[in-house]
Amino acid sequence: MNYIWNFQDVFNNWWALAIGAAGTLRLFVVCLVLGMGLGLIIALGRRSRNRPIRWLSTAFVEFFRNTPVLVQILWFYYALPIIVPIEIGPFLAAILGISLNSAAYSAEIYRGGIQSIEPGQWEAAKAIGMNGLQTLRRVILPQAIRRIIPALTNRGVEIFKMTTLASVVAYVELLQQGKLIASLSFNPLEVYTVIAAIFLIILYPIVRLTYALERHLARSD
Amino acid sequence: MYEWDFSPVLAEGGFLLVGFRNTLILTATALSGGLVVGLLLAFARLSHRRWLTVPAGIVIEVFRTTPPLVQLFWFYFGLPIVLSIEMTPFLAASLTFMIQSGAFFAEIFRAGIVSIEKGQWEAAKAIGMTYNQCMRRVILPQAVKRMFPSMMERSIELMKTTTLVATVSYADLLFQANELAQKTFRPLEVFTIVALIYFVSISFISFLASRMERRFAKSGEFTP
Numbered sequence: 001m002n003y004i005w006n007f008q009d010v011f012n013n014w015w016a017l018a019i020g021a022a023g024t025l026r027l028f029v030v031c032l033v034l035g036m037g038l039g040l041i042i043a044l045g046r047r048s049r050n051r052p053i054r055w056l057s058t059a060f061v062e063f064f065r066n067t068p069v070l071v072q073i074l075w076f077y078y079a080l081p082i083i084v085p086i087e088i089g090p091f092l093a094a095i096l097g098i099s100l101n102s103a104a105y106s107a108e109i110y111r112g113g114i115q116s117i118e119p120g121q122w123e124a125a126k127a128i129g130m131n132g133l134q135t136l137r138r139v140i141l142p143q144a145i146r147r148i149i150p151a152l153t154n155r156g157v158e159i160f161k162m163t164t165l166a167s168v169v170a171y172v173e174l175l176q177q178g179k180l181i182a183s184l185s186f187n188p189l190e191v192y193t194v195i196a197a198i199f200l201i202i203l204y205p206i207v208r209l210t211y212a213l214e215r216h217l218a219r220s221d
Numbered sequence: 222m223y224e225w226d227f228s229p230v231l232a233e234g235g236f237l238l239v240g241f242r243n244t245l246i247l248t249a250t251a252l253s254g255g256l257v258v259g260l261l262l263a264f265a266r267l268s269h270r271r272w273l274t275v276p277a278g279i280v281i282e283v284f285r286t287t288p289p290l291v292q293l294f295w296f297y298f299g300l301p302i303v304l305s306i307e308m309t310p311f312l313a314a315s316l317t318f319m320i321q322s323g324a325f326f327a328e329i330f331r332a333g334i335v336s337i338e339k340g341q342w343e344a345a346k347a348i349g350m351t352y353n354q355c356m357r358r359v360i361l362p363q364a365v366k367r368m369f370p371s372m373m374e375r376s377i378e379l380m381k382t383t384t385l386v387a388t389v390s391y392a393d394l395l396f397q398a399n400e401l402a403q404k405t406f407r408p409l410e411v412f413t414i415v416a417l418i419y420f421v422s423i424s425f426i427s428f429l430a431s432r433m434e435r436r437f438a439k440s441g442e443f444t445p
Contacts, residue, residue, distance in 0.1 A: 003303050066424045066427065068384040070395060071412065078408035079413060083409065161287070162288070175294070190299075192291060196287045
């Protein structure tokens, strides 16, 4: 138990971690936008009157929620290039895996939000002559999104944590850079402690904010 | 056009089966440990002693806000250095996922316990029960029923998270798949089959869970 911690080598390699952080951030932003956007489309697809669209959206959600995201990333990385004639690098594989997975989860959040709006709102909008899309955009979504902001923020935090899985296909992000530093300076304990701390420092304020938002919404509803 | 050929993969089906068994063993170990850790953390956080609430809160927040893969690497590569012990992939993974899922379970337990009306505590106290008796006989049996859906969801999350252990070479289903893909040069078929195995088993568990939820719902008071 008398191990002496030495963070010197980690801080000497701060630029490597900075490059990793940039990679993490890039992947996070892309997956956040794609995941949340696609999630809304799929949630609407599940409400569609067209049976094949409804069925496909449900199958998509079930499939991506009931398989591990790491399996999805590896599938896109090793398996997909065999059937489609395109080059799939680590970045693209990670984007596909994480975005589609998050889309399935956020679709369920949107669906819950839309369902929570009273049917009277739809009827009232119809009565003053709005069509379905107008009602959705002007009446339903603004209220639904307000209610699901805490759940969506939670999803965002999950996406941020998920980006570390991209290191498995050697995409350059924080954990991947950490592995590199640890193998060069033989200090895995310090490196992984610092990386965990970085995630904690970034995500903890967001998590606290979500708690506060939840309480605020619970009071105002 | 690529021609799918599952026969080399199916010929090695036993190889994947070993992986699936290891996945189940790890999930069961982490789940049973995680439930105990979660219950202890929840009690600690709900207690009135600051020296219990503060550390429990820190463990819960740290393990909920850091990525599980970083935790796994910390336990596998880092912890043996501090403790100067040998670490096996299975031990590192069990520890990580026990504490990680425990942190999430703790919040579920806490929410469930807090959701029980104050009157129940007062009634139990009035007929002479101690805190522990009331918790065990009155509060927990009701709380567990309410927490059941989120607990099942977390357990399924845990089963999916166990795939991370493939990165530290524990022979779980995903690790075996990777090996088999390299051996047979059929990554498409291997990873497709493995995805299907996860899909079928996890869908089956969710199906069982929703049936049990309905049974609970029928047998009295229930908050969805």
